[in-house]
Amino acid sequence: MANHVKDMTIRDTDGSTVPAAALANVLRAVEGCAPVQAVCSEVGLDVALPREPDARVPYRQLADLYEAAARWTGDPWFGLHVGASVDTRSFGLLGYLALTTATLEQVFEVLARYLSLWTTSAGFQIDRSRTTIEVAWTYFDFTAPPRRHDCEMSMMAAANAGGQLRAGRWRPREVHFRHGPPDDTSEHVRLLRAPVRFGMPRNLIVCDAASGAAPVASADPVLHELLRDLAEQRLAGRATQPSILDATVAEIVKLLPTGDAQLSRVARSLGLGARTLERRLIAGGATFRSLLTAVRRDRAMHALAHSDLPISEIATRLGYGSPTELHRAFRSWVGVGPAAYRRAHRTRS
Structure with missing residues (x-):
């Protein structure tokens, strides 16, 4: 099991999207203050997308649009x-x-x-x-x-x-x-x-x-109950339902920045008892501790390799009480400390 967990790759959320209709709120605020086409072009968006009812755009692109719109409009x-x-x-x-x-x-x-x-x-x-x-x-x-x-x-x-x-x-x-x-x-x-x-x-x-x-x-x-039934159907009707491992990883990712990614808290979020969740994870080939470690390790390595976040900030966002705790854990995972890993990666790139 240890080897299985060590090789586990936690899926990132970069592929997440939002309905293209979300762009309309931004573009309405830009109109009359800045050229809408220019703002959209800066982040690679088609200005006509909000009119396509089923279109979706990457979430990061929407976030980039907000930042670009703030610059173009001069609205702090x-x-x-x-x-x-x-x-x-x-x-x-x-x-x-x-x-x-x-x-x-x-x-x-x-x-x-x-x-x-x-x-x-x-x-x-x-x-x-x-x-x-x-x-x-x-x-x-x-x-x-x-x-x-x-x-x-x-x-x-x-x-x-x-x-x-x-x-x-x-x-x-x-x-x-x-x-x-x-x-x-x-x-x-x-x-x-x-x-x-x-x-x-x-x-x-x-x-x-x-x-x-x-x-x-x-x-x-009355209307709320009808809408809630529809929302529950949409949640249940997703093309792929997350496994208990995926659902646990998702909750760990949510809770890490709060410092409260604990078994009892994750189990409560999933509507399970802590012992029940641990049994189901073991049946799936993992433990809560192994998943928590895998998430922290993969995200620490990604942040060190692909961002300029200070190591102290990475430690905080991974739920560690201090950079020293992250350093100790990271060395046990890869054999070197976070700073050395970052330097080595940048040398190779």
């Missing part, structure tokens, strides 16, 4: 402004599910469960305590370039998915972003209606637990 808060003005219905089934829920907490639950119908490159996770609800936005491919404007659009759109923020019916306790602050953060505070902190470990919307009961004005219980 471009992603934030798109998220504040976007019509939730533009997200198709996902958007209508959010709009027809009864409460704010249910909006976040919908986003967490069904976002994969829109894209699998990122996801929402919900953590609850007695006093707070924390909604985290996580990119699963951490070797990709920073996605500040896409991230701010996603967080802003999620905060207002049920219309409550825009209507003044609730406000977050605070909002966290992983990326550093822009020169002026006043627009973030104005639109998000909360203290905003940058350079934080996670992208988070932090709410008071009581605010989860904030009503959604467009709630429609």
